[in-house]
Amino acid sequence: MCALELGFITGAEKRTCLARHNYIGMTHLLIGLLCESGSASISELENLRVDPGIINKADQPERDKELWDKIIALIDKANKRRTVESEASASNLVVAKRNVKHIVSSSTKAPVENALFDGSSLPMMDKNIGNHVIPQDETIKDNSNVIQLKNHPSPFIKIPSWASLHPSPSSSSSMPGQHQNGRLESVHLLSLANHGRFNEAREFLDLMDSSGISIKRHVYQSLFTACGISKSINDGRFFHNHMMKKIGSKDLNTSIADCLLKMYVRCLGFDDAYRVFHKMSNKMLSSWNIMISGFVHNGHLQEALDLFLRMKDEGFDPDMKIFACLLLGCTIDLNVDIGKQIHSYMVKIGFSNDISIDTELVNMYAKCGYLDSSALVLDHMVERNATSWTSLMVGYTQASRQFEALVLFKHMMLENTELDPFVFSIVLKACSESGNWKAGKQIHGCIIKLGMDSDVSAGTPIVDFYVNDGNILEAQNAFDRISQPNEVAWSAIIAGYSQLGRHEECFRMFKFLRSRNITLNSFIYSSLFQASSALTDSSSGSQLHADAIKRCLISNLVGDSALVTMYARCGDMQYAQKAFELIAEPDTVAWTAIITGCSYHGQASEALDFFDMMISCNVKPNAITFIGLLNACSHTGLVSLAKEYLDSMYVGYGVEATVDHYNCMVDVYCRAGQLEAAYELISSGSFKPDSMSWKILLSGCTTYRNMGLGKIAGENLLRLDPNDTAAYILIFNMYTGAGRWEEAAFVRKMMNERGIRKEVSCSWITVRGTIHRFIVGDKHHPLTKHIYFKLHELERLVMLSESQVSTNEDVSIIHKQRMEQLLDHSERLAIAFGLMSLPTRCPITVFKNLRVCNDCHSFTKMVSKVTGRDIIVRDSNRFHHFRGGRCSCDDYW
């Protein structure tokens, strides 16, 4: 009760409680009187979303002066006819000074649509009182923040007992006409129920009982409706019991019983509903309808059908509604057999040419995948509307027959069907799924011509269409045209930014949404988790996670899988595992996420274990699962196991192996140094090698210095992809690694001629919330001097430690030369900076955009040994955990 919280009414707690009823009662009194004077019907009031019209009238006394006079006269009359009530009622109108001031000075119109007990409407009623009853100049004696209305006693000060619920013997006998119907109390009771305040409503009903005030049947009816809307079955049962006690079951008329049925059905209390239904001696078609539709809407098609048959047995003729309902049931249940029977039955009894029934049929057949039947029904319809067409179009797109959906759209346009926004969402989907960008743009034009692009239902699919086309600018434009974007529109644009790699933009939008208190949903969070993992921003990621938990917005699977990936990609496998373990029933994607996560961290045996668990949980792996598995094998040199997995893919799990899988296998061989086997597989004809296949082989040849194969691989690679930067770099590295300077120089020249530049390598590290970024030879950092000093110090330490191992002077000289060459690689700068700025026990986590080079990898291993620090490096490929001179990748990287 806002009025109380605002300090409208003062007094001890018990009294305020009482006063509350009186205060509300008083408000009702006004309404009741208005009602009696004929300007509003009681049924309107009993709904107690108070008709704004009533209040408006009260708000404009000039227009309804007569009415107001009448009210005041009536109240006065009522006052005279009863003795002055206790102080309790007097205290009702003790009004806080602040509020009166506010009321008097306020010229703004309070929003009338607000529900009566919303608080906001109460001051408004006061305002009316202030304007019309209490002249503004007559104020008010200050009495320690509490003011009493003084000179001009409001007519409301003396509240009639019949409005205050105080059992007053005099009133019940002397005013039977007023007390009789308990109308005001009923209105109050209903208003409580309509606001979902059932506990108070029940208390109030008790109070009414003890005051001897009864309620009428239609009030019960409204109570049941309120319980149904709030899905409060227990309160529904309470009022039901109350009614049975007061009225008894014999007198139940059909409309009350129907209300009861509706309430129980809405609350999913089918047993209760059945009990009522069985006892009904006067069932009508509507009663059957309620029951059947209740079962249908909650997925109990069989029960609905049983009832339908019984209904026919009892001699009722089914109407359209029931047929539409049963067909909907078949659609939900995807039960085309029953659907067909109902269809034939309707034909048999001569139901035809009804647009809504036929549309329901089109929809039913389409959803069940019976597209020909669906098309047939649509064809035979005398008149079709947008819904009928849309239903079949959905069927076509779901069956990957996008082209036919588009043809259908054309027919629909030719027939001059009146379009609605829903049509576009399916047509645009058909366009983007079939890559028909041109048609999609034409349809976009059509939407603009119709002036529907500002409609969220048409605008959102446009956004989605351009996202799929990879055109975020157009998507953003389309989004900007939507006049009232809803959460679906927001999630579409955020997902677009996330999918197209504009991750920072996702966060920007998210912050905006939060600052505006716009509804968020689990779709948005899923995209944001994805953005966090792409940015390897675990701090945003975990904050988002917490935020989503608070709002209960982690969708069961999709969001969870994204979370697992987020933690894994950010380097926290423990959290990734925890997130995974919390998933009640992981699906293929979730299992794949944890398997890939493990593989990303080089935890091959864990990855394989998860795969076994997945299989024993009867979850089917997909193509991506196998990529994760094969990668895990390749990172740990499990050659024969990888071969087994590759061979078992189709035979054991029905998943076709693609180039990607074969490339993984090529990678497995290459990393294990089995270059010939890799080459054999590429040349075997079991798959069509792409540039990636050769690139992997080339990379292997570089590592293992196999010039013969490397040349072949390089030639094939450049043949397939002459503009691939990485190809040139690889070939260049291969030659320099082997000391073949001439060839290396030739490659460099070729690169220059063809305008190919190496991507700048870049590493970054987060220290106390700030990201520090380094490129090769970077001297921009404010602490550059210290960083290089640290690097030299590290170098000395490493050399010292190396020389203990190797006494060979030549080796150490060569090593020293190379060390100097490579000293300013970006990851080294980041590591040195991390070592000087982070606390001693804190692991150093560095991110790099490209792959770590061989030298830096050994350098980092040594640094971890000589400093005793844990160093984690994430390169473009995976995570490396360095500790005590070893790396988690075991040099398979």
Place this chain on the structure above:
DNA sequence: ATAGGGTTAG
């Protein structure tokens, strides 16, 4: 009555 937004890979 009809649809629309998200997740796993390199």
